Amino acid sequence: MLEVRGLNSWYGESHILHGVDFDVKEGEVVTLLGRNGAGKTTTMKSIMGLVPRREGSVTFKGAETIDLRSDLIARAGIALCPEERGIFASLSVTENLMLPPVIAPGGLDLATIYALFPNLKDRAGSQGTKLSGGEQQMLAIARILRTGAKLLLLDEPTEGLAPVIVQQIGRTIREIKKRGFTVLLVEQNFRFAATVADRHFVMEHGRVIDMIPNHDLAANMDKLHTYLGV
């Protein structure tokens, strides 16, 4: 569904990605693991067209997107839940939720979203940024489930959240996988990643240096500890 080949990205003069290669198949949950600064967020932003300069190839459903503007990439069916969550302070919870336009049929309807995230219904009229960190993360995920985008890019959705909310997000990811969505997930916490993912790509210094299928994870623990420095 998504093929990334020789992806290079720059912020101004800084060359951040040095030929990233990986792919995501339809219906998979795939993670990008790696230390701080490895280039995981930059990879997500590059797929979404949110970096100032990128080269190489990113094909989605067979179509090249490397030269597309980010709104056209979104309309092709990719949606991003950014690392900093991107909840809008001047919008209510409901306005935040309804902001991304529906780009294709097949997104979750509001009833399903509220069933997954009951808090969002209770706080519908609140200012978006008045929600707790966990609620904001739910809102940031819920918002892209509505649109009908089939490939979801989730950048560290569990970062800094309490275990019970991490579990809820884990359930949500398994639920949307069941519904046929494809997920590319950035995670620092590979124990969490192991509960939701099919395959793991390991990034270092702006490259993908290894791929570990989830069922081989236990056998590769030592290697993974070395990669992640934990």
Added chain:
Amino acid sequence: MFMILGYPAPLMFGQLLLGLINGAFYALLSLGLAVIFGMLNIVNFAHGALFMLGAFVAWGLLNFLGINYWAALILAPLVVGAFGVVLEKAFISRLYKLDHLYGLLLTFGLALVIEGLARNEFGSSGVPYPIPSILQGAANLGFMFMPIYRGWVVLASAIMCLITWLVIEKTSIGATLRAATENAPLVQAFGINVPRMITLTYAGGVALAAFAGVLAAPIYSVNPNMGANFIITVFAVVVIGGMGSILGSIVTGFGLGVIEGLTKVFYPQGSSVVIFVVMVIVLLVRPAGLFGKGA
């Protein structure tokens, strides 16, 4: 004669009305500036010139095409809005990556060009525009006689401000606009054509200026300086209200008009500077403006 605080009541009400009328123009003009500043991050110095252009378009529609005031109230903003699309696409959009100062200089230059062309064509004294017949005459309010057209200007401005506020605060288009003001790249990454939205926002802001221009046409003679006369005060209003604040520009616009009018009663010598005195005080106490968020 009935007196208020030792001043004759008719004088007081008369100045209050004049203040409200000026306030009506301050509100409409600063509202357009606020909308544009919020989205484009430029101070549109061409705003006064586009206000003037709105009045001239109304005059042209009447004199060349026989199109009356009421139609001009809709058509002139559309024409000037379309001109705004051209300005944004041809010039202003090239400056977003540069310092704000370039946008200011460019729009200031555009204002000089537009006003210069108008002066060249019509001279400085301008051309008359008649008050539409059903708005002629004055109404006896009991405590004063109010020229009907002036009452209409205040009402029309208030309605237009209210509509603009409702669109921005209560509709999904407005929510998208507010979101793009906060974080345009993310809004674009959700699939919204932000560059087109920016163009249309500029067009909408200058259409408000043109609407004000049509309202102004029967009051002031339609002349090339009418925008320049207003615009300096309007910038002070924008600073006092808080750059980019929608509600702030509406409330501050009307409020300062009234303050200016009342100053004409109590201390006539001070009326031309009172707004700037308020601006200095507000900047000292609340540098972000009365309704501005943060610094």
